[in-house]
Amino acid sequence: MPKYKVTLISRAHTILYPVHLGMKTITTINQRDFIIIVIQDGFVPGYLCQSGSLQSNTCKSSSEAVTYIYQQAFFTKTRLDGLLVMGFDDPEICKTLLTDVHFHPYNFKIGNIILTIFKIGKSNNSNWNYAGKGYLSSFVYNFHKTRSLFVQEFSNKEAIVRIYQNFQEAYVFRSTLFGLEHEQTKSEINKEQNLTCTVEKWQNEQIMQNQESNIIKLITELKKIYPLDYTIKDCELHAWKALLRHTGCTNITPFGKESKFSILNQGTIPEVGFSIGIVDQKDVPE
Numbered sequence: 001m002p003k004y005k006v007t008l009i010s011r012a013h014t015i016l017y018p019v020h021l022g023m024k025t026i027t028t029i030n031q032r033d034f035i036i037i038v039i040q041d042g043f044v045p046g047y048l049c050q051s052g053s054l055q056s057n058t059c060k061s062s063s064e065a066v067t068y069i070y071q072q073a074f075f076t077k078t079r080l081d082g083l084l085v086m087g088f089d090d091p092e093i094c095k096t097l098l099t100d101v102h103f104h105p106y107n108f109k110i111g112n113i114i115l116t117i118f119k120i121g122k123s124n125n126s127n128w129n130y131a132g133k134g135y136l137s138s139f140v141y142n143f144h145k146t147r148s149l150f151v152q153e154f155s156n157k158e159a160i161v162r163i164y165q166n167f168q169e170a171y172v173f174r175s176t177l178f179g180l181e182h183e184q185t186k187s188e189i190n191k192e193q194n195l196t197c198t199v200e201k202w203q204n205e206q207i208m209q210n211q212e213s214n215i216i217k218l219i220t221e222l223k224k225i226y227p228l229d230y231t232i233k234d235c236e237l238h239a240w241k242a243l244l245r246h247t248g249c250t251n252i253t254p255f256g257k258e259s260k261f262s263i264l265n266q267g268t269i270p271e272v273g274f275s276i277g278i279v280d281q282k283d284v285p286e
Helices: 062-074 091-097 183-193 205-210 218-222 234-246
Strands: 003-009 014-020 024-029 032-041 044-051 106-110 113-119 136-143 146-154 159-165 168-174 267-269 274-276
Touching: 014 091, 032 062, 044 062, 113 183, 218 234
Parallel strands: none
Antiparallel strands: 003 014, 014 106, 024 032, 032 044, 106 113, 113 136, 136 146, 146 159, 159 168, 267 274
């Protein structure tokens, strides 16, 4: 489902929260319900507000939509903040909107330039502050006396700055990118370097069977080397786990210690030359 963004400002940087098409919120003001709905309006989000028999036209902002209906309902000139009416001042609502969102865009100000980070990519290049292919950012600034959009990205080997004027690419430079030293960006790159996997993905059999990684189900693989009718004992399973951990596997289990699952990754066994992970699924159907 397409998503748009709204901005909420913190002390260090501006956070962009996802706004889903079809998102609907209801707020009661002066004992009257106001419903704000997000719709698609060309390439940008549009907002409708309903209250009783009143309904706004498509508006460019939630503030415009709810203010119009509020003024119609109460015959007043009071203006309302649409983001607050939609609940974006509520930490629980913001937290829910970011559920399962690995990365969400943000921006920050350096001097008089506002830099927006759209994507994060990583590499082993310390000269790039370990950013890499997949990273994408932009800012607006004057270039040759013309208001221009600067788009920054990486290829596998180069840092690239594309400059757009009048909606067309006008210049391309291979140069160091601007803003990589910002603490929030460093933090996001560091997060990208760590393997992450949600519980839902671990439980998705199609993903696990078609994965292009070195993670395996230990029980499934051990059955390939034991006799068909052999029952693997707990002590043997613990011994296998100890062996694999000793070779360098690390625990990436997203569960507590009481769980039946034990997931390890990034270990290398010198004799066979591959990395494996452990998924203890004794009580889980194959």
